[in-house]
Amino acid sequence: AQKVTQAQTEISVVEKEDVTLDCVYETRDTTYYLFWYKQPPSGELVFLIRRNSFDEQNEISGRYSWNFQKSTSSFNFTITASQVVDSAVYFCALREQTSGSRLTFGEGTQLTVNP
Amino acid sequence: EAGVAQSPRYKIIEKRQSVAFWCNPISGHATLYWYQQILGQGPKLLIQFQNNGVVDDSQLPKDRFSAERLKGVDSTLKIQPAKLEDSAVYLCASSSLRDYYNEQFFGPGTRLTVL
Numbered sequence: 001a002q003k004v005t006q007a008q009t010e011i012s013v014v015e016k017e018d019v020t021l022d023c024v025y026e027t028r029d030t031t032y033y034l035f036w037y038k039q040p041p042s043g044e045l046v047f048l049i050r051r052n053s054f055d056e057q058n059e060i061s062g063r064y065s066w067n068f069q070k071s072t073s074s075f076n077f078t079i080t081a082s083q084v085v086d087s088a089v090y091f092c093a094l095r096e097q098t099s100g101s102r103l104t105f106g107e108g109t110q111l112t113v114n115p
Numbered sequence: 116e117a118g119v120a121q122s123p124r125y126k127i128i129e130k131r132q133s134v135a136f137w138c139n140p141i142s143g144h145a146t147l148y149w150y151q152q153i154l155g156q157g158p159k160l161l162i163q164f165q166n167n168g169v170v171d172d173s174q175l176p177k178d179r180f181s182a183e184r185l186k187g188v189d190s191t192l193k194i195q196p197a198k199l200e201d202s203a204v205y206l207c208a209s210s211s212l213r214d215y216y217n218e219q220f221f222g223p224g225t226r227l228t229v230l
Contacts, residue, residue, distance in 0.1 A: 004157075033216065043204060045158070045221040091157050101146060101210065101217045102171060105157025 006106035023092030031097035119222035133195040140209030150206040
């Protein structure tokens with residue numbers, strides 16, 4: 001069965017520090033998709049990135065970067081030079097090819113960036 | 116383009132009462148999802164519709180939860196009767212069949228408190 005684990009419940013950093021959010025997943029499918037979402041205090045889930053299982057190339061988007069390693073079943077998310085506006089709950093999610101559109105979310109990591 | 120709309124944003128009821136939530140997806144999105152997000156946890160899929168048909172309701176507690184999407188556009192999720200453990204945020208999301216990745220767009224959610 002599919003499972004997503006975000007071991008870090010809460011992280012607190014000072015502005016401009018770099019921070020990495022960990023995500024470990026379990027699946028038996030060979031084709032699957034991994035996602036990161038941001039949930040600010042307003043509550044709406046904001047899509048950040050999607051990766052498919054055949055694309056292990058790391059990605060950078062501005063201050064955000066993602067490291068996908070199939071060998072360790074991990075899809076970690078790094079924020080460089082964090083800002084107060086980055087404070088939110090971040091969710092990693094998995095969608096298996098055999099599960100249709102269903103997203104399985106991790107428990108989330110509450111990131112607080114202090115000025 | 117308007118996003119996913121949900122109402123009400125907040126609802127407080129007593130246990131054993133009934134409650135209904137409404138969702139209007141992004142125009143043209145055939146697939147609609149209802150998620151339950153308990154405080155401190157990731158969202159969990161309750162039910163998925165494609166047009167007005169149910170695709171996945173395997174995690175819906177059918178003894179008290181029901182949902183409908185009669186005309187294949189907006190949807191209503193009902194809880195009858197509510198229990199204390201139903202306190203959560205109920206998120207609605209939609210996706211387009213024309214999108215190969217079925218990217219889900221989320222609404223702001225309805226926060227339910229059961230006293």
